[in-house]
Amino acid sequence: MNYEFDKVIDRKEHHSAKWREMDKKFGTNDLIPMWIADMDFKTAPEITEAMREKLEHGIFGYVNRSDEYYEIACNWLKKRHSWEVSTKNITYSPGVVPALSIIIQEFTKPGDKIIIQSPVYYPFYNVIEENNREVVLNPLKETERGYYEMNYEDLISKIDDDVKFLILCNPHNPVGRVWKKEELEKLGKICFEKGVKVISDEIHSDLIFKENKHMPFASLGKEFEENTITCFAPTKTFNIAGLYSSFIVFPNSKDRDIFEEALGRIDLKRNNPFSLVATMAAYEKGEPWLKELLVYLEENIDYLIGYIKENIPKIKVRKPEGTYLAWLDFRDYDLSKGELERKIIEEAKIAFDDGLWFGEEGEGFQRINVACPRVMIEEVLKRLESVFK
Ligand SMILES: Cc1ncc(COP(=O)(O)O)c(C=O)c1O
Structure with a gap:
């Protein structure tokens, strides 16, 4: 070691x-x-070194993200998860949870319904309810003691015209499932046939144990790409959550622009200088x-x-x-x-x-x-x- x-x-x-x-x-x-x-x-240490260089530079004014910033993140997705993302469709968010909240505000309206698969990361409930949208539960099925699978029959029965999104937790916090390709394909088929889009929270996607493989939901085919917003970050992977840095991948640059404008309205569209250099060092040198x-x-x-x-x-x-x-x-x-x-x-x-x-x-x-x-x-x-x- x-x-x-x-x-x-x-x-x-x-x-x-x-x-x-x-x-x-x-x-x-x-x-x-x-x-x-x-x-x-x-x-x-490569991340700390990049931050030290920034510290020693001694100027901590507003920073600008170059194209390289997004290229590095897209290279990471390609290398680790075999997923090719265009830099035109990706943007920055301070965190995944704030991004979920903005996505809900921008792409749904009050009263709309959003499905989550309980038991699940509790801020999912908050971002839906605090934005005056309705939580619809599609609980996971405990098929063996401590082993959870998706309940597709229940999902089908829960979807009506008011359901606009399902928030997928992939891998799943807290039950630790790394969803398999077939499971995700079945989920996507049901959602897309019924007009439900998916927000895939993939913040834990680099923390995968032997014999398992993370499948980015949006990478599973054209329909998946067109109907999914993906959130990922270097923060869990490299223990830099306090720096606030995450990425959101949209199906197209129009939706990305809507999100960026919303972040701009509350003036949160910039990294701080440390999160910028830490994120780049993480994905370039942290492997x-x-x-x-x-x-x-x-x-x-x-x-x-x-x-x-x-x-x-x-x-x-x-x-x-x-x-x-x-x-x-x-x-x-x-x-x-x-x-x-x-x-x-x-x-x-x-x-x-x-x-x-x-x-x-x-x-x-x-x-x-x-x-x-x-x-x-x-x-x-x-x-x-x-x-x-
Ligand atoms: C599934 C999931 N999403 C998001 C987050 C937090 O993301 P952020 O700190 O970027 O808002 C966590 C943190 O535990 C998490 O487990």
Whole structure:
């Protein structure tokens, strides 16, 4: 290993939301933070170096993105996901969540319906509801314990003339599925036949474990390209979420312009100088780091699963196909909603994302973020064992 993923680095004194904002959600900061999806690792040194150069330049005025900025991002998509995107159809957004909100505002009207596949990343609910659109749930089906598939029959029954979009989470947070080509094709066929467009949130698409392959939804054919808006970013991949940098790919430059104008109206159309150089360095030079990161993350997951199987087998957990998130199943304990949370917070002193945040299908689950030095996982497992054995 060339990088120090095992090294514990203080974040509390460095303004980390994950380490300092637990009191807002859990009433105390005296917990081990395994919640918010960022990593407790330093980013790739090539990214830090690009930022250092910028820092030493000493001028932090407004920046301009050259064509090269988008070419680098498109090259990344091509190289890693075999997807060719024209630089005419891509643009910048500070984040994926703000982009979802703008897409909803610009391409739907109040009262329109948007489908999401619960349990799912909870801001999907917020961006729909806070824009006065209606959430329609197409819950995933748990076909084996902890393994989820799409429910196509339910999807067909939920689509009516008011449904304008489906937000796809690909790979899926929190259940860790990397959707297969056939699954996505079936989804697309149903949606497009019924006039429903897809927003594909692919922010986790670079975090894929062995034997799985990420398929960009829009890359599956002409109809997919024409009816999909894709969101991706270097932020989860390279642990630079606080820099605010993501990309949105539209079916055509007209839709891209509509989005850019909306960002322009609230004057958020520019990167900050650090996010600009970090994004370019990430996609141009970050691959060796990412390769080692994926090995470390997979070892963390394997360690977690092995330990639980051996020592706390009443907790069920399945290996995610991608993301650095695992979906811990405490249903066999038969605890009430509040009691599971209380035990985790007050007795185990751990901050997980509570399953219910992702929708009612998440009852009895907790989401753990394993993107941290292994000693933290060891500590969490010891704490879980002492409370749940
Ligand atoms: C599926 C998904 N989309 C979006 C985000 C956040 O994106 P951003 O920080 O770019 O708004 C996350 C973060 O956890 C996520 O899991």
